[in-house]
Amino acid sequence: SSEFRIERIAVIGLGLIGCSWVKGLRARGHVGFVSGYDRNLESMTLAQEAGLIDFFSEDITDVVADADLIIISVPIMAVRGVLESILASISSTAVLTDVGSVKGSVAADVKAVFGDGFTRFVLGHPIAGSERSGVLAADENLYVHHKVIITPEAHTDSKALKLVRQAWRAVGADIEDMAVEHHDEVLAATSHLPHLLAYSLVDTLANSHENKEIFNYAAGGFRDFTRIAASSPVMWRDIFSANREQILKTLDLFEHDLKFLRAAIELGDTTTVMGVLTRAKVARDHFS
Ligand code: NAD
Known part of the structure; x- marks a missing residue:
């Protein structure tokens, strides 16, 4: 309901994810004043012109100083630097949250910069x-009917948790809680591996077909399978490095199964091939 209101929000990293959250809160009347910081000056000017933020400064400490909620929406490997630069300027009641696609590395960054006992950082994705x-x-409706995973830790303050959950529900999201490690394991399989495969496949095809003829016939499986390879390389470079262990684990499993399928095709073992395809189709059909 529009009764929920946060007076002052600061957004660090004025990209798709942070701006969509703030735009959604603003459109529904849940926020008073929004300040923004991005290392790219043009993003700050654009965000102000679009009415997403009321104030920006090239000095990040001005941007966070009075904020009740600080949203950190920068690429994963930039999080630690941001935390270091705001540490001395945040208020003693400010709640902080992030949107990063890997949670273990952010949890470690928070611990390293703010110390073990810091209770007002809520990890989200x-x-x-x-x-x-x-x-x-x-997009103000980006989160409507989408899941937001919150990974509370034992020391996370319950009021801080409540505020962040409310701020997500206010833009239409459904909250799910998960443990940090479990999040990184599940997302390695459902998101990080598919992105890795898409990038790798497009790279292979782009290099192996000199005249790029392949892209003229992209309406086949290629377009659907590789759409995600158009994602931000910086964001994904950071995810692949921050969640390296879990990604390698799921990649090893995949490599093993891929070799199995390759061998069956090589041997003309159509029964085995049919078995793999049928199992996969049944699994895919059962998920909505
Ligand atoms: P984006 O590229 O649209 O925005 C990121 C912004 O951060 C850019 O404006 C960039 O200039 C800024 N930035 C980079 N380094 C900075 C620094 N050191 N200080 C200040 N600003 C800096 O990316 P996005 O899609 O909004 O992704 C942001 C975060 O959200 C990432 O951590 C990503 O893992 C996470 N995420 C992305 C998606 C997605 O589908 N795009 C989904 C869920 C979570």
Whole structure:
């Protein structure tokens, strides 16, 4: 309901994810004043022109100083630097949250910069987005009926948790709680591996077909399978490095199964091939 209201929000990283959240809160009347910081000056100007933020500064400490809620929506490997630069300027009641696609690395960054006992950082990850990026891609309805995974830790303050949950529900999201490690394991399989495969396949095909003829016939499986390879390389470079262990684990499993399928095709073992395809189709049909 529009009764829920946060007076002052600061958004660090004015891209698709942070701006969509703020745009959604603003459109529904849940927020007073929004300040923004991005290391790219043009993103700050664009965000102000679009009415997403009321104030920006090239000095990040001005942007966070009075904020009740600080949303950190930068690429994963930039999180630690942001935390270090705001540490001395946040208020003693400010709640902080992030939107990063890997949670273990952010949890470690928070611990390293704010110390073990810091209670007002709520780790979150919206399962929504697209291959588009930047301020201009912001969509106030991006999170409607989408899941947001919150990964509370034992020391997380319950009031801080409540505020962040409310701020997500206010833009239409459904909250799910998960443990940090479990999040990174599940997302390695359902999101990180598929992105890795898509990038790798497009790269292979782009290099192996000199005249790029392949892209003229992309309406086949290629277009569907590789749409996600148009995602931000910086964002994905960071995810592949921050969740390296879990990604390698699921990649090993995949490599094993791929070799199995390859061998069956090589041997002309159509029964085995049919078995794999049938199992996969049944599994895919059963998920909505
Ligand atoms: P984006 O590229 O649209 O926005 C990121 C913004 O951060 C850019 O404006 C960039 O200039 C800024 N930035 C980079 N380094 C910075 C720094 N050191 N200080 C200040 N600003 C900096 O990307 P996005 O899609 O909004 O992704 C942001 C975060 O959201 C990432 O951590 C990503 O893992 C997570 N996420 C993305 C998606 C998705 O589908 N795009 C989904 C869920 C979560």
